[in-house]
Amino acid sequence: MNGIVVKEIKKKFNKKEVLKNINLQIKPGKIYGLLGRNGAGKSTLLSIIANRIFPNEGDVMLDGSTVFENDEALGQLYLMSERNLYSKGSKLKQLFVTTELLYGGFDYNYAQKLANIFELDLNQKFGKLSTGYRTIFKLIVSLCVPVKYVFLDEPVLGLDANHRELFYRELVDNYVKTGKTFVISTHLIEEIANSLEHVFVIRDGQIIVDGDVEDVLENAYLISGPVKEVEQYTSGLNVIGQETLGNIQGNYVFGELDSERILPDTVTVEKMDLQKLFINLTNVRGQKK
């Protein structure tokens, strides 16, 4: 098939299984979210897909061919990672040139336009930038390399609210104009949820959710009301989390409700947003809050 297929990827560091058996597909022309807690294996997975590290088992295919040690395939993938790979003494403008040597056809005009929008002076050296501006510089590079698949690992780390809003707009604008595929890993789920079409949730090295955001949220509910009625109404359903405030309880349910059950007047049903769903799915199991 067209796109990227991740097949039975396993990865250990020392004796720790960081990725247990990852299977997923990334189709061209969508914006994906890769969500997971700190340490869940997101960055490892992205580094394997971009061939920065090797898995112990499994393969990553692009349009039917493995990406490992395949320069043509790798020229279609760009990973913006949390690690700073740039030399601190290099000027930003020079780093664009270096990027073009590796990936070809760098869009200098668009890079300059983005630098203006984010108020980034390209004559500075990389090492002089604050955390926020390092992220911004890396984002600009990611949007200007001529690849089909862009992977963004923590693209808003250290960005203030204004810069985050600018980035989300540029992302969607770029996506609409180019039809590129984006895979975004971020801890700020609520802010980006509206821009994502498909979501993967990774927990303890395994994919536990893989679906279109709309479909996933279709079955995510908060049922709240007096403790007894809520417990009764949600009994047997897939309750993934719980909150209480005095005599009022909220149960988070992921899965279909039972249409045969009668909803008491005192109990309300609301939809859960993506961040809340994520938190409940990835909290330590059994740890009721």
Add this chain to the structure above:
Amino acid sequence: MNGIVVKEIKKKFNKKEVLKNINLQIKPGKIYGLLGRNGAGKSTLLSIIANRIFPNEGDVMLDGSTVFENDEALGQLYLMSERNLYSKGSKLKQLFVTTELLYGGFDYNYAQKLANIFELDLNQKFGKLSTGYRTIFKLIVSLCVPVKYVFLDEPVLGLDANHRELFYRELVDNYVKTGKTFVISTHLIEEIANSLEHVFVIRDGQIIVDGDVEDVLENAYLISGPVKEVEQYTSGLNVIGQETLGNIQGNYVFGELDSERILPDTVTVEKMDLQKLFINLTNVRGQKK
């Protein structure tokens, strides 16, 4: 008066005026937000209050006495800063002991309880921690030192959504139990807005908003509808930002509306949230989006 008074603080770095003339009061027993864009001067202001750097002019008073080179006053202030001041080779447990030497009465039991909640092993060395866990460790220290005023600079940097939620709960819980004063500087405004009582917004080294969150938001509106009607209705009001989508326009207004004006049926008035207000107040002036 009781509390902290920041009086006419000015600070230059090289020739750049980072703080122009800061005046504000921090009263005991409240949670304050100090909001500003990257580079606005927040961290400089907090470092001056905590006597880590000196201002060029002005004073900071605690309960009527200057805090500068005043050990008694400084023993009441704790600043958790973005910079990592801890030696990388020290074990976390050992760092608690070091903290107690400086501030006295460290709450080891509470620190252990927080470490359990955040799943942080205290036998690790500081240098081995990820960005997120360094933040968590610094948060634990901040909540366990026996001071009256706690300043948190970027307290959720690198934290995943679950850990952020845990932190917000512990913060409010600690505040209710101890009555301490917290001053929090963060880029994740929307998430913390409900926990803040009072807000300072700093722009270009000056305080541009200083008020109770409720009062501030009382006069923050989004007026949207067809371009012409919206322009007419908001003409002469304090329009701080604008968004358009085709023929629909949204004008952000900060200030009282004119109760004499008739609202056309096609125009809607909504309240603005704190993050949106912040973004509009601190965008480059004149830059309509």
